[in-house]
Amino acid sequence: MKTWMMLANAAPLFMSEMNGNEKIPFTGIIAVTLTGFAVVFLGLIILIAFVSLLGKFFESRSNKSKPDAPSAPKQEQKPAPKPAPKSPAADLNEEQAVVAAICAAISAMGDAEGTTYAVKSIRPRQASVRGARPAWYMAGLRDNTTPF
Known part of the structure; x- marks a missing residue:
């Protein structure tokens, strides 16, 4: 019997029966908000689990389809070559x-x-009146600010 009483008291919360003059109790607002958060996060958890299970499924499937590659024979490691002398262009x-x-x-x-x-x-370019912005900067600015 208590269930019917609770439903009767909650009837004004349904939008079809509200005429706009009723005030929703604060507890009803909190209940709806918490329910919304719970549904969204539960859906997110289910989606994350689904995506990770799909990833594991396809990973195991791709590992099964690849035959074991024969291991390459080991080669002797040769000492590293000596570095070349420093060129004058590096200075x-x-x-x-x-x-x-x-x-x-x-x-x-x-x-x-x-x-x-x-x-x-070779002479350095004189700074323009707009400032010392490089040509590539101005070209990018012009490309991004002109109308489509």
Whole structure:
């Protein structure tokens, strides 16, 4: 009999019977909230268990299908070769490295075309009015901010 009494008291909690003037008791709000959390986390736990079981199933299935590979014969380990002597190019500072990279790019371009180019001078680019942002930065900014 107590069950029927509880259901009769809970009847206003059903949306179909509410006309908008009833106040939902605080305990009803807490009960609905906790039930929602419990359902969501229970579903999450079930989903995690399902995915991990599927992973184990497919892992065991792939291990069964692979035949055992014959082990490679062991080879004698040779001593490591001595390091090469330090080249003079390794002592370049940053500016010299940039110049070397520019010259190498121009040389590669000339080799591809079958012509010879000579670098006469390299000058640093003057900062623009907008600031000292590199060209690649400005190109990315322009690509990402133009309308589709």
